[in-house]
Amino acid sequence: MWDYTDKVKDHFFHPRNVGEIPQPDAVGEAGSLVCGDALKLFLKIDQKTKKITAAKFQTFGCGSAIASSSVLTEMVIGKTLDEAACITNRDIADALGGLPQEKMHCSVMGMEALEAAIANYRGQGTALPEEEEGAEIVCKCFAVTDKKIERAVRENNLNSIEEVTNYTKAGGACASCHWKIEEIIRRVHQEISAKPKPPGTKSLTNLKRMQLVQETLDREVRPELRKDGGDLELVDIEGKVVKVRLLGMCAGCQVADFTLRDMVGKKLREFVEPDIEVQEIKE
Amino acid sequence: MSEIIYLDNNATTAVAPEVLDAMAPYFREAYGNPSSMHNFGGQLAHQVQSAREQVAKLFHAQDTEILFTSCGTESDNSAIRGVLEAYPEKRHIITTRVEHPAVLSLCAHLEHRGYRVTYLPVDSRGRLDPDQLRQAIQPDTAIVSVMYANNETGTVFPIEKIAEIVKERGVVFHCDAVQAPGKLSLDMQRIPADLVSISGHKLHGPKGVGVLYIRRGTRFVPFIIGGHQERGRRGGTENVAGIVGLGKACELARKHENEEKRKISELRDHLEQELVKKIPEVHINGDVEHRLVSTSNISFSYIEGEAILLKLSEQGICASSGSACTSGSLEPSHVLRAMGVPFTLIHGSIRFSFSRYNTQAEVDRVIKILPPIIEELRAMSPFWANRPGK
Numbered sequence: 001m002w003d004y005t006d007k008v009k010d011h012f013f014h015p016r017n018v019g020e021i022p023q024p025d026a027v028g029e030a031g032s033l034v035c036g037d038a039l040k041l042f043l044k045i046d047q048k049t050k051k052i053t054a055a056k057f058q059t060f061g062c063g064s065a066i067a068s069s070s071v072l073t074e075m076v077i078g079k080t081l082d083e084a085a086c087i088t089n090r091d092i093a094d095a096l097g098g099l100p101q102e103k104m105h106c107s108v109m110g111m112e113a114l115e116a117a118i119a120n121y122r123g124q125g126t127a128l129p130e131e132e133e134g135a136e137i138v139c140k141c142f143a144v145t146d147k148k149i150e151r152a153v154r155e156n157n158l159n160s161i162e163e164v165t166n167y168t169k170a171g172g173a174c175a176s177c178h179w180k181i182e183e184i185i186r187r188v189h190q191e192i193s194a195k196p197k198p199p200g201t202k203s204l205t206n207l208k209r210m211q212l213v214q215e216t217l218d219r220e221v222r223p224e225l226r227k228d229g230g231d232l233e234l235v236d237i238e239g240k241v242v243k244v245r246l247l248g249m250c251a252g253c254q255v256a257d258f259t260l261r262d263m264v265g266k267k268l269r270e271f272v273e274p275d276i277e278v279q280e281i282k283e
Numbered sequence: 284m285s286e287i288i289y290l291d292n293n294a295t296t297a298v299a300p301e302v303l304d305a306m307a308p309y310f311r312e313a314y315g316n317p318s319s320m321h322n323f324g325g326q327l328a329h330q331v332q333s334a335r336e337q338v339a340k341l342f343h344a345q346d347t348e349i350l351f352t353s354c355g356t357e358s359d360n361s362a363i364r365g366v367l368e369a370y371p372e373k374r375h376i377i378t379t380r381v382e383h384p385a386v387l388s389l390c391a392h393l394e395h396r397g398y399r400v401t402y403l404p405v406d407s408r409g410r411l412d413p414d415q416l417r418q419a420i421q422p423d424t425a426i427v428s429v430m431y432a433n434n435e436t437g438t439v440f441p442i443e444k445i446a447e448i449v450k451e452r453g454v455v456f457h458c459d460a461v462q463a464p465g466k467l468s469l470d471m472q473r474i475p476a477d478l479v480s481i482s483g484h485k486l487h488g489p490k491g492v493g494v495l496y497i498r499r500g501t502r503f504v505p506f507i508i509g510g511h512q513e514r515g516r517r518g519g520t521e522n523v524a525g526i527v528g529l530g531k532a533c534e535l536a537r538k539h540e541n542e543e544k545r546k547i548s549e550l551r552d553h554l555e556q557e558l559v560k561k562i563p564e565v566h567i568n569g570d571v572e573h574r575l576v577s578t579s580n581i582s583f584s585y586i587e588g589e590a591i592l593l594k595l596s597e598q599g600i601c602a603s604s605g606s607a608c609t610s611g612s613l614e615p616s617h618v619l620r621a622m623g624v625p626f627t628l629i630h631g632s633i634r635f636s637f638s639r640y641n642t643q644a645e646v647d648r649v650i651k652i653l654p655p656i657i658e659e660l661r662a663m664s665p666f667w668a669n670r671p672g673k
Contacts (some may be wrong), residue, residue: 012590012593013594013597015663033627033630034626035607036608036613036615036626036630038665039665058663060586060587060664061587062589142613172613
């Protein structure tokens with residue numbers, strides 16, 4: 001049983017804008033009958049203002065697929081094409097008050113249908129996954145390309161194969177492409193971290209700092225420590241001082257100071273802020 | 284929400300009131316441990332023994348051939364792993380592509396441990412080819428594990444014949460019969476199986492108790508090792524209340540078998556006939572002539588099962604689906620895929636499964652509620668209006 005929000009239920013039981021638009025200005029399709037969900041989005045667009053004046057959908061799929069389609073039509077009506085093009089899968093999920101992780105691919109399908117419709121209007125046409133330029137099919141079961149996976153990882157900050165599957169379906173069946181997905185995740189994260197941060201980046205809010213510290217510890221630090229049977233937990237963050245407790249083999253380790261200063265500290269300075277400090281809390 | 288109409292009895296069943304009454308004292312006053320030296324606990328060994336005899340009767344077996352476990356999955360795991368350990372030199376297992384995950388996932392796990400597994404295919408109605416089974420048996424085949432009736436489609440395998448083929452070659456035969464009690468014969472005088480699994484909660488007994496029938500003389504190494512319980516074949520303090528409940532449930536299953544089979548099959552057939560009449564492009568999955576009386580697996584093309592279930596659930600009707608979205612995995616039913624059912628039909632498959640507590644009025648309500656749901660979802664589907672052959 002999925003834990004759907006009231007918003008999802010509302011859009012599923014009372015879907016808005018169901019059906020076709022006769023002589024639409026744009027049509028966008030995503031998904032397929034084989035995969036278990038598909039969405040066809042119809043748009044009416046004002047030629048002068050480039051505003052979307054009407055949107056309708058047809059969906060084959062589960063509750064969250066229908067709800068994502070329905071809410072998407074509400075989101076795009078009244079927007080210009082340029083504004084609509086900025087809608088991400090995250091926006092669709094947020095508009096529904098969130099989706100179960102395993103269902104995030106429904107919001108991705110909404111975004112893809114919208115992009116396809118906009119491309120259709122602009123006369124760009126949309127390529128089938130296997131024809132997309134420079135793209136390679138990674139997941140053969142669900143025909144998902146490396147481009148699509150890369151984008152999902154980048155835009156949603158995905159860290160695991162499971163998350164990639166939740167968002168794109170890739171790797172959800174035979175599992176033979178898992179190693180490729182892992183490689184893409186690693187590559188995208190390297191690209192993100194390699195990007196030089198603009199100098200004089202404005203100071204982080206406390207909330208954002210906490211979030212980044214936690215993410216960096218989970219992604220960059222703890223897996224390394226665990227390799228040696230150790231671990232750490234985040235105890236507190238005061239200003240720019242991060243307080244952690246070393247666990248397992250790390251606790252009482254001869255080189256604990258070194259671990260903190262040169263490994264944990266370095267990672268936090270790299271991924272969070274250049275002037276952040278680490279302090280160990282002992283029992 | 285409106286009153287519940289429970290048509291998901293292959294998933295689990297309501298505990299029979301007689302079963303609950305039989306169990307209650309063992310939660311209240313008689314809470315002792317059957318292994319204790321004092322009379323307060325020790326006397327409970329008699330209750331466990333009576334339950335064992337009730338279960339043995341269902342199997343036409345001796346009470347010493349009945350082993351109590353915690354669930355069907357434990358029974359399946361105990362059977363397969365217990366036999367593999369008893370024959371360490373044998374490295375080959377035969378099963379089918381349509382087994383329950385309790386067997387399939389275990390086999391996949393064992394493959395990683397160096398065992399070879401043959402997964403027998405089924406045809407479009409879900410039937411096995413006995414010749415393929417015969418040919419699959421190898422000199423180092425340790426065990427053949429084939430289910431009695433499929434939980435998703437209800438297709439019944441000719442288990443007596445299958446067991447005979449396996450025994451002719453001197454190989455151990457295990458049968459997952461979790462869906463069988465009360466609906467199919469479990470006469471171990473006729474079916475030459477060595478090991479058979481059943482589960483309490485599928486026959487109006489409680490959850491948390493199962494049975495493994497072990498034919499006398501079968502080589503078997505215990506799976507759960509601990510105390511001397513179950514004659515040293517399964518450690519762990521007996522689930523006395525659960526065991527008593529399961530004993531009672533087996534007695535009731537035997538008592539009501541014939542009358543129930545007739546009533547349930549009438550309800551099931553009525554539902555199918557009416558739905559086929561009222562809804563276009565409906566497909567019934569499974570081997571219609573050899574099927575559990577309780578089960579109907581119906582596909583509604585061009586729509587998706589979870590959406591149907593959500594709408595049914597809103598009206599209090601409980602069923603299940605083979606669609607990907609309900610599995611939590613993304614992959615639709617392995618059973619329907621093994622049968623080669625097209626994806627459009629798998630995604631829109633719904634299983635209704637009945638019990639002795641269902642009524643004609645309930646079925647009539649489903650017949651009334653379902654057709655408009657299907658119509659509404661199809662009107663929303665991009666594939667329905669443009670379907671081939673329209």
